[in-house]
Amino acid sequence: MRQRGRKPAADLATVTTVQDLRRVERLMPPYGIGDEEAEVWIRIVEDQAADAFSGKDADVLAAYCRHVVRGNRIMQLIAQAEGGDALDTDEYDKLLKMHERESRAMSSLATRLRITKQATTNHRGNDQGKKRKAPWQIEG
Incomplete structure (x- = not known):
């Protein structure tokens, strides 16, 4: 049964340790992607949290x-x-039509990948897409 009221100072002074501290590897560009495309890939992946993208x-x-x-x-x-x-x-x-077609495809894919402001904020502009990281979590 839990004790009611304030906790003793001795209980508050105990330090908890993190057992599963691991480094999250960022998703690397796949083999066969062009140099320019790899630059875009790295720019996008580096802009997001380390675990934002998976295979x-x-x-x-x-x-x-x-x-x-x-x-x-x-x-x-x-x-x-x-x-x-x-x-x-x-x-x-x-x-101009070709560029519009590419822009629409980019916009659609960016929204699906949740890398646009629209995908990561609510109607008030509050950041909803990015998870808050604890100080001990490492991004790689």
């Missing part, structure tokens, strides 16, 4: 990285088209 997230994260790289390449082509003397409106329109 089951690898395929979706790899697809997200591919869409980011493709979107960047399309933006380079759009910038070249805008900087040129004769702007071919049909080609320009195709590039």
Whole structure:
């Protein structure tokens, strides 16, 4: 039966130890992913908590990285088209549609991976997605 009232100072002075202190390894880019995609992968994984992604997230994260790289390449082509003397409106329109398609795919995958502000905050802007870590938990 529990004792009522304040706890004695001797009970409060006892220190509990953590038995299962382990290092959580971050998810590494899969073999066969391009250099640019690997850079995006590392940037995303490093921005999240060490245990935010697991092996089951690898395929979706790899697809997200591919869409980011493709979107960047399309933006380079759009910038070249805008900087040129004769702007071919049909080609320009195709590039804009391609970029919109990549942007939609990126947005959808980012939300599914919970790496967007929308996925990690509530309607008041309070951070809901990230778990609070205890001081003894190590991120790797």
